[in-house]
Amino acid sequence: MIDVCLLGCGGMMPLPDRRLTALLIRVSGKMVLLDCGEGTQVGLQLAGWGLSSLEAVCFTHYHADHIAGLPGLLATLGNSGKKTPLCLYGPPGLFSVMRGLSVLVPPLPFETYLVEGPDSRKGTIRIGEAKLSSIPADHTAPCFSYRLQLDRAGKFDEKRALKQEIPQCLWKRLQKGESIQWNGRRIESQMVLGPRRKGLKLCYCTDTRPTEEFLRFCRASDLLICEGMYGQEEKRPDAIRKKHMTFSEAAALARDSGSKELWLTHYSPSIKDPFVFLDLARDIFPNAQAGEDLKKKTLFFA
C-alpha cells in the first residue's frame, strides 16, 4: 500500500490556511517528500508520520515556492537526531541550488546525497519496495514530473511450492520476489508465484503544461495529483503563458490517461476556495477532488 498526505496545496505564496507545495508519501515504511515549500516542516508535524523514516526529498524544480522550506527542514531533521542518509533529487541545477542554500544549513549529523536526474529522459530512484521515476515537464524552468510505482508479485501457489518440495521457511522471501540459494539448489520466485498482479501507481505533476509524454507516463494511475493553478477557463491564456494548467486541463489529463482519481493542487493565491471551480474539472473527469492541506489517502492493492 501507499500512504499519501498533501502537506501543502498552495502555489506562489502561502496563505494563512494554505501551505506551499509539498506531498508526503510513505511506502514500505519509508517516506519521500515531493517538493518542500515554505512551511513544509509544519505540515510534517501535523501529518504525524514522524521524521525518522524520511529517505528522500525530490523536487519538481527550484522556484522558491517548491524548495524554500528545505533549509529549515534540514535543520530540524538534524535537531531530531536523524542519522540515516537523506537523498535530494531533482532536475539539473540541484548542485548549484544546494551550494547557494548551504549558507543557511547548519552542520548535519546525517549524510545528504545529491542526485541530479537526467534532463531529457526518465530517471529512477528506489523508495522502499517502490520505484520513483521522473520525466521532464514543460515549465519556465527545468522541471520534473514524478511517478511512484509499487509492483505486486503474483499470488503464491502453495500447491506448486509443496510439489517442488520448497521448505516453508523460504516462502515469505519467495513471495517478495527473491531468488534463493538453498542446499545447493537455486529457487526462483517465479517457480511458486502466479502471474504478476496489478500494482499501484501514483503520479504528481506541477508546475507544467500538460504534455503527451506525461499523458503516457501517468497512464492508468490510481491517483493523479496535478496542478490546477487556475480555476476559470478564461485564465487559460495565462496558464499557457506561465506554463501552468487550468482545472479543466488537469481534468482532461486525468480522463485521457485513464486515471482513477484526480487531486488538484498548487492553486494560485487568487483562488480563495477551489471548490467554487471544482465543477469545471468534474464536468470532464467526475472523480476530480480539490486538494487541501493534510488531505490523506491510502492506496491499497485491488
Add this chain to the structure above:
Amino acid sequence: MIDVCLLGCGGMMPLPDRRLTALLIRVSGKMVLLDCGEGTQVGLQLAGWGLSSLEAVCFTHYHADHIAGLPGLLATLGNSGKKTPLCLYGPPGLFSVMRGLSVLVPPLPFETYLVEGPDSRKGTIRIGEAKLSSIPADHTAPCFSYRLQLDRAGKFDEKRALKQEIPQCLWKRLQKGESIQWNGRRIESQMVLGPRRKGLKLCYCTDTRPTEEFLRFCRASDLLICEGMYGQEEKRPDAIRKKHMTFSEAAALARDSGSKELWLTHYSPSIKDPFVFLDLARDIFPNAQAGEDLKKKTLFFA
C-alpha cells in the same frame, strides 16, 4: 507613535501555532521587519498592515530560523508590485548569505540595498522619523541587537513664534525640527521649541546572552522584546552554552535597564506554553509578558 506586531515568537523550528522569529514595526508610515523566519510572509498577511510601506528587513543573524522566510517574502513583494527600494541590513556576512540565497530569488521589480552593519560598534539606519541602531550581541554567530528610537521635539511655543514674527505657514515644519530659509532670514526650530521631550524607545534582542553593553543600550526602553529561549532556571547551563537566555535572565535585563515592559519571545519548541513559566520572569520584573504570534501594541508619546 510606534506600532509593534510580533509576527512570530518561535525559536529553532516553527510549530503549528507558532511561527518563527519576526517582529514588524511601523513608524511614520514606514515599516521595518526585524528578522524573517520561515512563515513571516503569512504573519505579514495576518497583521494586515500591507506590504507596500516595507522599507527594510534587518537581521539579528543568519541562522535559518531568522532568515529562511526571506526568499519567499522577496518573491511575494515582487508579485505585489512593490517598486520602492528595500534595504537589507545585518551583521557582517550579509553579502555572502544573499549571494547564496540568490538561487531562490526571482528577478525583482524593486532595488535592494545590502548594508552590513559595523561588527564592533553601533550602526544606525533611518526608518521614517525614527533611528534604528544595532550593537553586537553575544551569540554563537555574529549577531546584532536593535534599538528603535523616536525622538520628540520640544513643545511649540506660540508666544515666542508670534513675538519673533514667524509666519504661521512655517510652524508645522519648525515643529518637526526643520530649519527654514525664509525671505533672506534663517529660522531655526529651537527658536520656537521648548526643551526636547521624552521620546520612545523600543529594543529587541535575540539570540544572545545578556551583555553589559546591551543593558546600557536598552536603558529606560518603553518596550523590551527579548528572547526567552528557556523557561526553567535549571536550563541556565544550556542557555550559557548555546548563548541564549532564560526567562529570568531576560527579566533581570528588563529590571536592571529600567525598562517599562518586557515581551518574551524566541521560545524553544520544547516550551509548549510559555505562560507556565511566566512567573519566573514576573518575580523579577512584574511587567513581563509572554509574547505570542500577532501580539500588538502601539507606543504613544507620554
